[in-house]
Amino acid sequence: MRIIVKENPLELGKEAGQMAAQIIRYSIENRGEANLILATGTSQFETLHQLTKEEIDWSRVVMFHLDEFIGLPESSPASFRRYLRERFIQKVTPLKEMHFVNGEVEPVKECTRLSRIIGNTSIDLALVGIGENGHLGFNDPPADFETEEPFIIVELDEKCRQQQFGEGWFKSINDVPRTAITMSIKQIMKSSRIICSVPDNRKAVAVKESFDNPVSNLIPASILQKHRNCCCFLDKSSSALLRNPENHLDSV
Numbered sequence: 001m002r003i004i005v006k007e008n009p010l011e012l013g014k015e016a017g018q019m020a021a022q023i024i025r026y027s028i029e030n031r032g033e034a035n036l037i038l039a040t041g042t043s044q045f046e047t048l049h050q051l052t053k054e055e056i057d058w059s060r061v062v063m064f065h066l067d068e069f070i071g072l073p074e075s076s077p078a079s080f081r082r083y084l085r086e087r088f089i090q091k092v093t094p095l096k097e098m099h100f101v102n103g104e105v106e107p108v109k110e111c112t113r114l115s116r117i118i119g120n121t122s123i124d125l126a127l128v129g130i131g132e133n134g135h136l137g138f139n140d141p142p143a144d145f146e147t148e149e150p151f152i153i154v155e156l157d158e159k160c161r162q163q164q165f166g167e168g169w170f171k172s173i174n175d176v177p178r179t180a181i182t183m184s185i186k187q188i189m190k191s192s193r194i195i196c197s198v199p200d201n202r203k204a205v206a207v208k209e210s211f212d213n214p215v216s217n218l219i220p221a222s223i224l225q226k227h228r229n230c231c232c233f234l235d236k237s238s239s240a241l242l243r244n245p246e247n248h249l250d251s252v
Helices: 009-031 042-053 080-087 107-118 158-166 185-189 201-211 220-226
Strands: 002-006 034-038 061-065 067-069 097-099 125-128 151-155 179-183 193-198 230-235
Touching: 002 009, 009 034, 009 042, 009 125, 009 193, 009 230, 042 080, 042 125, 042 193, 061 080, 061 107, 067 080, 097 107, 107 151, 107 179, 185 220, 193 201, 193 220, 201 220
Parallel strands: 002 230, 034 061, 034 125, 061 097, 125 193, 193 230
Antiparallel strands: 067 179, 151 179
């Protein structure tokens, strides 16, 4: 795992988006297509903004959606499907395929459907973030590091729900769903490359716990330490609490 510290979220997102574009173009050139996992949330704003500006043959790109609340309509401002359509899909030329997580249908069947599709797919790149509770996707602590199922149903812990409310996606904490469908930890880690974007001082504690401590399912994002081709982009705020950063940082 490599960590790069940028000055602010704008610089973080620009470089993360440029790196993502390079990986996607390389996959298209060498395999004829690129399979991409996209996350949502405030951590991805600048990264996705940069990615939509890049020169890419999107007709050769297959997109998989990382996670979604169960029971939340796509019309909701908090819907991750809506987020991806407005911030990504509508800003690029049509993709080869899009595989959204639909939280409005029977969740077990939806997990089965998505797992069947991604189970036959080699993922070239996953764009992810880290939650305030250290989650990866909606794999809240203690995360299941063992399941082989690509998509699973999870209960959201209170810190996760508070983050969703605090970021302004919901009018009240009571409106935040308690369950979600998420890509599992093992499925995320199968990605050939991972780019993790983590801006903001709200994430400083989670960053420290993820990268200064041993891997533990109590800090799910710590598993990224074990991925050989993961690059984590931080800014000055999110990296502020790291111990001895010179031991494991590529500061740029």
